[in-house]
Amino acid sequence: MPITICTNSHLRNHQNKHMPHIQLNESLPGIRALLAFSPHTAAPLGALANTLLRSDNGLTPAERELIGAYVSSLNDCFYCQHSHAAIASCYLSNNTELVNQVISNYHTAPVSGKLKALLCIAGKVQQSGRNVLPADIDNARAAGATEHDIHDTVLIAALFCLFNRYVDGLATVAPTDMNSYRQRAKQVAAMGYGSHVYTSQQP
Structure with a gap:
C-alpha cells in the first residue's frame, strides 16, 4: 500500500518541474543530493541521524521515524515527510x-498514550x-515517558526542522513516485x- 499523506495541491506543486537553487x-x-554536494557537512549530519533515529534506547526506531515524519508534515516538507513515513512503515511491518493515521491525526491513532504525548511536544x-x-x-x-524519551523527542523535532528547511530552502528534487x-x-x-544511502542513484 503506498504512502499517500499529502494534499492534492501539494502534490501538484511537486509535479511542476523546478530547478534546485544550486x-x-x-x-x-x-x-x-545536498549531502553528496557537501560531504564535510554530510558526515556529521548523517552520524547524528543514525545515532538519533536508529537507537532503541527508550523510543523505538519506528516511533522516532513517526516523530520525524509528523514534524515534516507540519513543515510541509514533501520529501522528508514521505521518506520517513516510508521508513516508519518498514519498521511497522x-x-x-x-503511519497515515499518526500523521493525519495522532490523537485518534491506535498508538500509546506516551507516543501521543510526545507527538504533542514535537508539534510544539x-x-x-x-x-x-x-x-x-x-x-x-x-x-510513561522517561527523561531520555522527552530529550530525544525534542531533539528529533528540532533536527527535522533543520532537515526540512535544508531540503526545501535549496529547492531539491522530491520524487512523486511513491x-x-x-x-x-x-x-x-x-x-x-x-554514504551508501546518499550517493547512489534511485533504485
Whole structure:
C-alpha cells in the first residue's frame, strides 16, 4: 500500500518541474543530493541521524521515524515527510495505514498514550521551542515517558526542522513516485543512514 499523506495541491506543486537553487546531482533526490554536494557537512549530519533515529534506547526506531515524519508534515516538507513515513512503515511491518493515521491525526491513532504525548511536544517544538510548557512535559511523564524519551523527542523535532528547511530552502528534487520512497526506506531500515544511502542513484 503506498504512502499517500499529502494534499492534492501539494502534490501538484511537486509535479511542476523546478530547478534546485544550486547545482546538484538531480538523480539524487532531496537531502541526498545536498549531502553528496557537501560531504564535510554530510558526515556529521548523517552520524547524528543514525545515532538519533536508529537507537532503541527508550523510543523505538519506528516511533522516532513517526516523530520525524509528523514534524515534516507540519513543515510541509514533501520529501522528508514521505521518506520517513516510508521508513516508519518498514519498521511497522508495512503498516502504512497506521503511519497515515499518526500523521493525519495522532490523537485518534491506535498508538500509546506516551507516543501521543510526545507527538504533542514535537508539534510544539515545530512551532517554537518556547511553546513547550511544563504541563506538556508532565503529561508525557504521566503517560510513561522517561527523561531520555522527552530529550530525544525534542531533539528529533528540532533536527527535522533543520532537515526540512535544508531540503526545501535549496529547492531539491522530491520524487512523486511513491515507490521510490518505499525502495529507499528498505535500504535505510536494513543498513542505516550513511554514504551508501546518499550517493547512489534511485533504485
